Amino acid sequence: xxxxxxxxxxxxxxxxxxxxxxxxxxxxxxxxxxxxxxxxxxxxxxxxxxxxxxxxxxxxxxxxxxxxxxxxxxxxxxxxxxxxxxxxxxxxxxxxxxxxxxxxxxxxxxxxxxxxxxxxxxxxxxxxxxxxxxxxxxxxxxxxxxxxxxxxxxxxxxxxxxxxxxxxxxxxxxxxxxxxxxxxxxxxxxxxxxxxxxxxxxxxxxxxxxxxxxxxxxxxxxxxxxxxxxxxxxxxxxxxxxxxxxxxxxxxxxxxxxxxxxxxxxxxxxxxxxxxxxxxxxxxxxxxxxxxxxxxxxxxxxxxxxxxxxxxxxxxxxxxxxxxxxxxxxxxxxx
Amino acid sequence: xxxxxxxxxxxxxxxxxxxxxxxxxxxxxxxxxxxxxxxxxxxxxxxxxxxxxxxxxxxxxxxxxxxxxxxxxxxxxxxxxxxxxxxxxxxxxxxxxxxxxxxxxxxxxxxxxxxxxxxxxxxxxxxxxxxxxxxxxxxxxxxxxxxxxxxxxxxxxxxxxxxxxxxxxxxxxxxxxxxxxxxxxxxxxxxxxxxxxxxxxxxxxxxxxxxxxxxxxxxxxxxxxxxxxxxxxxxxxxxxxxxxxxxxxx
Ligand SMILES: Nc1ncnc2c1ncn2[C@@H]1O[C@H](COP(=O)(O)OP(=O)(O)O)[C@@H](O)[C@H]1O
Ligand SMILES: [Mg+2]
Numbered sequence: 001x002x003x004x005x006x007x008x009x010x011x012x013x014x015x016x017x018x019x020x021x022x023x024x025x026x027x028x029x030x031x032x033x034x035x036x037x038x039x040x041x042x043x044x045x046x047x048x049x050x051x052x053x054x055x056x057x058x059x060x061x062x063x064x065x066x067x068x069x070x071x072x073x074x075x076x077x078x079x080x081x082x083x084x085x086x087x088x089x090x091x092x093x094x095x096x097x098x099x100x101x102x103x104x105x106x107x108x109x110x111x112x113x114x115x116x117x118x119x120x121x122x123x124x125x126x127x128x129x130x131x132x133x134x135x136x137x138x139x140x141x142x143x144x145x146x147x148x149x150x151x152x153x154x155x156x157x158x159x160x161x162x163x164x165x166x167x168x169x170x171x172x173x174x175x176x177x178x179x180x181x182x183x184x185x186x187x188x189x190x191x192x193x194x195x196x197x198x199x200x201x202x203x204x205x206x207x208x209x210x211x212x213x214x215x216x217x218x219x220x221x222x223x224x225x226x227x228x229x230x231x232x233x234x235x236x237x238x239x240x241x242x243x244x245x246x247x248x249x250x251x252x253x254x255x256x257x258x259x260x261x262x263x264x265x266x267x268x269x270x271x272x273x274x275x276x277x278x279x280x281x282x283x284x285x286x287x288x289x290x291x292x293x294x295x296x297x298x299x300x301x302x303x304x305x306x307x308x309x310x311x312x313x314x315x316x317x318x319x320x321x322x323x324x325x326x327x328x329x330x331x332x333x334x335x
Numbered sequence: 336x337x338x339x340x341x342x343x344x345x346x347x348x349x350x351x352x353x354x355x356x357x358x359x360x361x362x363x364x365x366x367x368x369x370x371x372x373x374x375x376x377x378x379x380x381x382x383x384x385x386x387x388x389x390x391x392x393x394x395x396x397x398x399x400x401x402x403x404x405x406x407x408x409x410x411x412x413x414x415x416x417x418x419x420x421x422x423x424x425x426x427x428x429x430x431x432x433x434x435x436x437x438x439x440x441x442x443x444x445x446x447x448x449x450x451x452x453x454x455x456x457x458x459x460x461x462x463x464x465x466x467x468x469x470x471x472x473x474x475x476x477x478x479x480x481x482x483x484x485x486x487x488x489x490x491x492x493x494x495x496x497x498x499x500x501x502x503x504x505x506x507x508x509x510x511x512x513x514x515x516x517x518x519x520x521x522x523x524x525x526x527x528x529x530x531x532x533x534x535x536x537x538x539x540x541x542x543x544x545x546x547x548x549x550x551x552x553x554x555x556x557x558x559x560x561x562x563x564x565x566x567x568x569x570x571x572x573x574x575x576x577x578x579x580x581x582x583x584x585x
Contacts, residue, residue, distance in 0.1 A: 194437075198445045201434035208394060208428070210420040210449030210497050265359050266436075 013327040017259050024174055028167045036166055040238070042279040042307025043173040044231065049259040049271030050180040051227035056257075057266030058188060059220035060200025062117065065106070065124030067252035068131055069099040069225040073232025074242050077133065077149055081161075081237075083140075089160045092233045098221050099229025102127065107221035111214050125250050142242070149240040162237035169238045176234065178271070180227055187223070196220055200266075228256075262309050264316025273318050281305055345407055346423060346500030346533030347372040348393070353400035354557075355388050359548030362388045364557040365401065370501070370550075373531040375523070377544040377565075380554035381577065386537045387429055389554070390503050393535075394426045395419040406501060421449050425499030427490035429506045429537070432514070433478035439465055440474045442489060457496075464492045468522065484511050487521075495526075504536040506544045520546045545569075551579075 024043075028036055048070060055061045073095040079092060080086035106127050110120045136144050157164030162172070188194045195216045198206035205212050236242055246252065263274025285298045313320050322328070338549040355363040363385040370376045374545050378386050391397040393404050395416040403412045420426075425446070431499055434442050443461035444454065451457050468488045475483055480487060487507045494502060504523075508516050520543050526532045538544050544551060544565065551568040553561040555577045561568045568574055 117538065169464075189454075191448050191452055191457070194441060194445055194448065194454065194457075196435050197437055202432045203434055205428065205432035205434065205493075206445065208396065208420060208426055209446045209493055210417050211445065212415070212417045216528075310562040 010327055012325065016325070016327065021178075028170055036170060038280060038283050040166060040170050040173060041176050042275045043170070044235065044238075045256065045259045045275035045279055046272040047173060047177045047180050047234075048228055048231040048256045049263070049275055050177070050184055050259050050268075051224050051231065053260040053265060053267075053271045054184055054187070055220050055224040055225070057260065057270070058184075058193060058200065059196035059217060060203075061107075061110075061217060061220060062121040063124040063221075063224070064121040064250060064257070065126075065128035065255050066101060066224075066228050066256045067250065068124070068128035069228035069247055070232040070235060070252065070256070071104055071128075071131070071135070071242070071244075071247040072098040073229030074236035074247065075141060075147065075232075076147055076229075077233040078236040078242060079141060082147070082149060087160050088162045088233055088237055094231060095229050095233045096226045099225045099232070102131070103221045103225025105220060107218050111217045125253070126249065128248050128253060132244050135248065136244040141244075144244060146241055146243040148242075149237065151240050162234075168235070173234055173238075176230065181268060181272070183227075188268065192216070194220065211333065258306060261314075262306060262316060264318035265317045267316065267322075269322075270316050270318040273321070274316070277309075277317065278306070339452060345372050345531070346370075346502075347407050347535065348501055348535065349405040349408070350393065350402070351405070353389070353392050353399040353404065354401040355385070355392060355397060356400055361557050363392070363399075363554075366554070366557070366559045367402070368552050368559060368562055370533055370535055372500075372533055373527070374549045375527055375534040375536070375547050376550045376552060377548040378535060378537045378552045378554065379539070379544060384554040385557040387505055390505055390535075390537065393419075394424055394503060397581045399482075403510070403585055417449075420497055420499075423498075423500035423584055424503065425494035425497045425501070426503040427494050427505050427507055431478075431483070431486045431490050433489055433493075435478050438475050438477055439470055439481075439489060439492075442478065443496045446493040447498075448498040450575045461492075464496045467495075468484055468492045470516065484515055487511070491519075499532070501533045501535065504534065504538070506537050506539060508538060511540070513542065516540055516543050517546075519543070523547055 027039055033038070048066065052063060052066050055063050060093055076095040076098045077088045077091035080091040081088060106124055109115065110123050117256065135141055141147055152163070157168040193212050195206070198209065198211055199213060199216060203213055259274030259278050260271040261271065261274065262278055264270030282302055285301050289297045309317065340550060350368050352365050352367050353363060354361065354365050366389060378389065380386055388397065392399045395411065395414055395418070403410050405411065406422055406424060411422065414422065415440065416568050434445065440458055440461045443464055446456040447457035447460040448454070462474060465471055468491060470485060470488055471483065478486055481489070487510070491504065491507055508519055511519065523534060524547065527534060534547075538549065548565050550563060551561070551565045552559060553568060553574050560577065561571050563571070
């Protein structure tokens with residue numbers, strides 16, 4: 001399968017992929033700690049963006065509640081670690097289970113009762129906000145004052161417990177991003193991927209052609225929410241603090257999707273490219289407006305830039321770059 | 336070619352007393368007919384007569400208010416459209432519904448995945464079906480870049496790729512030039528002769544109806560007003576009065 005993907009890609013695309021991968025692998029040795037911290041956030045958004053894109057970009061189901069899956073993954077693994085000493089390498093399975101169960105519950109309600117499009121998106125928002133309110137009242141999880149992971153001075157990196165240096169977190173999220181990319185590329189070029197795209201394009205026509213809509217939409221939600229939940233585990237152990245009032249918010253969900261929207265919904269490189277454009281852009285604007293006591297200015301310019309990109313490249317940046325760089329494959333395969 | 340449709344006589348369709356109401360409008364009213372395995376029947380009638388609605392009820396896209404549909408003697412009641420497709424009923428849409436972002440091969444491969452999990456096999460089969468329908472040189476194109484008649488062919492290809500026993504064609508020859516119509520007719524004749532594929536077609540192009548059908552069914556205001564051999568039906572005074580008019584038989 002990997003062989004098929006490589007075979008169907010153009011030499012230029014493969015060269016580009018190799019260069020980018022190599023650069024990312026050695027980046028921690030070349031950049032200072034500030035740039036590294038930005039790269040870490042870039043990769044986090046590339047990862048969760050990829051997971052979200054699987055649902056809308058591949059299967060055509062719009063979620064505006066992916067913060068729920070991040071939060072469930074984060075809270076589950078963090079609580080298991082803090083309260084019971086369960087290491088995240090084990091807690092991750094519970095985290096995935098929580099996210100997938102929530103995703104399947106939302107999916108079941110939406111798909112069984114034919115709640116489509118924006119109404120489905122509203123359902124995802126409702127679940128995320130609602131769960132946030134519940135967690136806000138569970139004192140065992142720190143309620144509104146937040147859940148904190150113990151931060152000790154680490155002598156060495158402890159991968160199993162996800163305790164260590166930013167460089168370790170960088171490589172973990174890089175590995176996750178690479179894994180999500182490989183998985184999505186494999187899925188997209190499989191029966192599952194073709195069925196998803198058929199559903200995305202025209203679900204009645206897909207159904208008439210033998211596609212069981214409910215089953216394939218549920219698979220999409222399950223994989224997307226599970227992947228996102230894994231991102232939540234990383235998030236909890238990287239940031240060490242979780243607050244319901246920010247975690248479950250729709251603004252978090254929007255941040256997850258914006259990279260894909262800017263990079264190109266439905267493409268494999270879109271979420272990654274989008275994260276590499278948006279996160280640094282936000283950082284630059286923060287730096288530029290630093291000390292100016294103009295709180296709204298950053299958000300305004302950021303929104304302005306995003307709107308401009310979406311306006312001038314409505315398909316996202318990736319399809320455009322793809323053409324400009326001449327990365328078209330010999331045949332078949334997905335970009 | 337590799338796209339040989341499942342052989343053997345199968346695909347017998349029995350429609351028993353089906354009706355469909357939309358608010359105050361009775362679109363289909365207590366319609367019964369059957370298509371014997373291996374035969375080609377045409378369903379004709381003026382616009383709004385209930386032909387497409389009848390197809391939708393057979394294919395499971397709409398639930399009949401009364402009656403039921405049987406394929407080879409087995410009721411299709413309660414099955415979803417994808418299950419009816421896998422049971423052996425392939426259908427096209429009058430208003431074409433291609434998967435716009437997918438290539439023609441991918442469009443048709445979706446159909447072939449109804450009987451195989453192997454994507455490479457589905458693609459190979461899809462290529463064969465596209466060749467058969469004269470779209471061989473446009474395999475990697477996208478639906479938006481081909482003509483409407485070609486998109487109608489694509490509808491047929493996607494339905495055929497599911498290896499149906501019964502093929503439902505909803506005005507696939509509308510808008511074709513006479514030579515294209517003849518080519519399409521020849522394809523259906525050959526499929527029917529070689530593989531015993533049962534076909535029910537909705538068609539306004541009388542040239543195709545007369546060339547293909549063993550029997551013709553006529554719907555008018557949701558009621559079945561005639562069911563017989565083509566030459567009988569076209570002489571039926573009620574049919575002539577309601578719909579056809581002499582010029583249709585030029
Ligand atoms: N989904 C629907 N809702 C309401 N009315 C419909 C619907 N589908 C079809 N109709 C009506 O039912 C009648 C039969 O339509 P249709 O089966 O499409 O006719 P035909 O295919 O013979 O032209 C028409 O009057 C049409 O307007
Ligand atoms: Mg019609």
